[in-house]
Amino acid sequence: MAKTPTPAELLPGLSYKPPEKGWMDVKPDFRPGTYCNPAAPKWMEWINYPYPAARSIPEDNWELPKDWKEIVLQGMEDRLQRFRSLKVFFDICVRCGACADKCHFFLGTGDPKNMPVLRAELLRSVYRRYFKTIGRVLGEIAGARDLTEDVIKEWFFYLYQCTICRRCSLFCPYGIDMAEMTLLGRELLASVGLNIDWAMASVAQCYDKGSHIGAPPQAFKDMVDFLAEENERITGINTMPSINRKGAEVLFVMPSGDYFADPGTFTMMGYMLLFEHIGLDYTLSTYAAEGGNFGWFISHEMGKRLNAKIYAEAKRLGVKWILGGECGHMWRVCNQYMSTWWGPVDFLEKPVSPITGTKFENASVHKMVHISEFTADLIHHNKLNLDPQRNAHIKLTFHDSCNTARGMGILEEPRYIINNVLPEGNFVEMPPNTIREKAFCCGSSSGINANENMELRMQGGFPRANAVRFVHEKYGVNHLGCICALDRATLPTLLEYWVPQVEITGISELVGNALIFPDELERTTDLRDRDLVGFGELAEEAGEEEE
Amino acid sequence: MDFFKRHFFVALSAVLGLIIIAYVGARGNLQLVFGVVVPYMAALIFVEGLVYRVIQWARSPVPFRIPTTGGQGRTLPWIKRDLGDKLDNPSDTPHLIGRMALEVFAFRSLFRNLRTELVKDPDNPEGARLIHWSYKWLWLGAIAFHYAFLVVILRHLRFFTEPTMGLVLMLDKVDGFLQFFTPAVYLSGVVLVAAVGYLLFRRITNPAVRYISLAADYFPLLLILSIGITGILLRYFFKTDIVAVKELAIGLATLHPKLPANLSSLFFVHLFLVCALFAYFPFSKLMHAPGVFMSPTRNMVCNNRWVMHVNPWNYPVKFHSYAEYEDKFRDAMIEAGIPVEKEQ
Secondary structure, eight states: OOOOOOHHHHGGGOOOOOOSSOGGGOOOOOOTTSSOOBOOHHHHHHTTOSOOOOOOTTSSOOOOOTTHHHHHHHHHHHHHHHOHHHHHHHHHOOOOOTTGGGOHHHHHHOOGGGSHHHHHHHHHHHHHHHHOHHHHHHGGGGTOOOOOHHHHHHHHHHHTTOOOOOHHHHHOTTOOOHHHHHHHHHHHHHHTTOOBHHHHHHHHHHHHHSSTTOOOHHHHHHHHHHHHHHHHHHHOOOOOOEESOTTOSEEEEOOTHHHHSTTHHHHHHHHHHHHHHHTOOEEEOSTTOOOOOGGGGTOHHHHHHHHHHHHHHHHHHTOSEEEEOSOHHHHHHIIIIIHHHHOOOTTSOOOBOTTTOOBOGGGTTTOEEEHHHHHHHHHHTTOSOBOGGGGTTOOEEEEOOHHHHHTTOOOHHHHHHHHHHSOTTOBOOOOGGGSGGGOOOOSOOTTOOOSTTHHHHHHHTHHHHHHHHHHHHHHOOOEEEESOHHHHHHHHHHHHHHOTTOEEEEHHHHHHHHBOOTTOOOOOBOTTSOBOTTOHHHHHHHHHHHO | OOHHHHHHHHHHHHHHHHHHHHHHHHHTTOHHIIIIIHHHHHHHHHHHHHHHHHHHHHHSOOOSOOOOOOSOOSOSTTSOOOHHHHHHSOOSHHHHHHHHHHHHHHOHHHHTOEEEEEEEOTTSTTSEEEEEEEOOHHHHHHHHHHHHHHHHHHHHGGGTOSSOOHHHHHHHHHHTTTOOTTTTOOHHHHHHHHHHHHHHHHHHHSHHHHHHOOHHHHHHHHHHHHHHHHHHIIIIISOOOHHHHHHHHHHHHTTOOOOOSOOOHHHHHHHHHHHHHHHHGGGSGGGHHHHGGGOTTTSSOSOTTTSOOOOTTOOOOOOOOHHHHHHHHHHHHHHTTOOOSSOO
16 A cells, blocks of 8 residues: 655645646546555446456556447436436536635645546536537537547546535535536446445445445444443443334434444444433334445445335334434435435334424425434433533534535534533634535545545545644644544544544534433543543542542 | 647637628628628527527436535524525525525625635644635626626617617616716726626636636637627727617617618627627527526525425336345344344
């Protein structure tokens, strides 16, 4: 694996000045550390994806099928006919450049082809050449170019340097959405066998076993058992959930990152404590053990093939409604596509909180409630017994996940929870141009959180880390909160690189820390076994001194 | 020649070519062609082209509801949403109309524009950091240009109507309120040329924007700039015969075209450039004007979770069913104490 340059090596080389040569003449530099490995054939075979082959990026020959050009052009035509978005976005860009310095990959790499406008032109130039008379006739001067293998390689390079975060789309005067074009462009790549291994492996595992991490049912149960034991060890409370239980009121679906690895696991422990605290009648599923959806990072169809399991399982188990954990792209998928893909969800009921009686009118059709909405509602109705002092060691700032911020608009709920589980003054915001709908992406979402492209990830996450460092230095922030499992998976690496003093936490972990149970053990540590400030021995000593 | 020069000079040559064609044509007794035939053709191409293009777009369905949300969404009733949230994340049709109106009339998204720069910072171990600040110049240039152009077009209606509409007369007064020069200088003309000049200047001098610019970006700017300049020349310096222009315009508008004798060649250049702009419009990026109304990230209500969106080409997909899954893992599930459907 390529050695990742240090921050001090990376930044001085960063410049936003484009090269002398015109962009059509510049080929991508497939330097180790900047691209993801192509998908191993076995994953593609698992899910019947076309043209599996052992490929290598540095090789000239990418093992494209013989008629790759026809396939791609036919695919583009099909998508133009099926997606008005693609047609309109191809036709109406005026290249004003408002999107340019909004993209974290452009800001992190300085590569002009990471300006969303130019990333789109990589596709658009081919569209003009084959679907527009003027491009057919005038060629380059009309911004058109032939579809060659080099163009395909360029697509592969740059469409996997877009995390479909939509920050560009927010600033575009016409709402042109690079995310949409990236997704459809990736579909074209997949149609000739080009996929990335990290995403494809997760997809195949999820398809076959139930989650991206590829845990079979017994392993899933082991992990959940372990987290329940951890909860019991720390709080004395038995939080063991039921698994695949028919007739539960609620099916809880979380991203696999939450039960797989730190710090996501602490968020999972937080969920379990919360549900135990309120006595929620819920179950987990080993079959729908994945809320996240790497399939959507490859194609709309694959997204649907993975997502379908959630409703199917809810139907089989006969639950009333679905509760969803903290995850960004999971929620973008559930919000934008889920009920459209599935059709009417008549086997579930309109979600009603059994604790507060709140009817979640905003989820009346797709019947899935976000954990932040659910928790905020509980707090609002005073149903949780909380001690914010148990989070006194945490000075928090909050990172809005791109998908929940710009794909649905969950901004206030997590902040409301934070303000109720943290002591006053322990929560500060990052600069306003870097949060809420203007949030910067973690730089590793959309299936590119692999290891082999670490340099790229650190570059892409630089704008986010830069804002975190600002509040770290100014206010002493030591934790970055988020409601996204990919954030919890990727931001620790990013901050370790740029701002090593800041840790990542899910919001439900903070809730778990703060919950008071009547019959709990005396709490001296948080869910991560770190000493609480002002509790336990230290507090007793302080108390004795006062006496 | 490098990419920028090639694209810039092709656009410039095209505009100069149009000017020469019109000038030569007007001198060469082709005034009927340039005064009557071309304007009708341009109008026809504009209308038909526009309708054709919009229908082409509309033929493709919108399979998913994908609005880009720019504020707090509708969730729990007590979660605070101010008017900005409701407009940037509309949960009903009135607010959606508000969002589109802001976008169309006030360029809301462009108003949000920021500039981000990497600045030297000796306090950081890496020696630099990013700063972001609100940057409204592009918005200002764009909005000044579009509104000035609108006023100029409306003002020109006085040539097409007899008697002139009250609104146009009023606009005329407001636009010329400075009472400077004779005839009174219209602000809109000055703003139009200045704003187009700024947009062109920005496109050429900003390295990133120049890098992405095509001939199709320079051409409309140069064309509109030429239209503005010829118009200003016609009004203030090489004064054209207004009565004759009005005669021609009314003739065209009433489908009884008449070609007055004393129209200058410069006038024909101006008219031809306008015709070129109209004819070019439907086949160019200028289609962003109707396009913004059809942009799915802006023109849809953010109500996915309580109103189902139907995809007309939705099709069933193969997914790993629970039965297949249990068949595969049954033994392990039973051993781990996980409930199963079939106990064998």
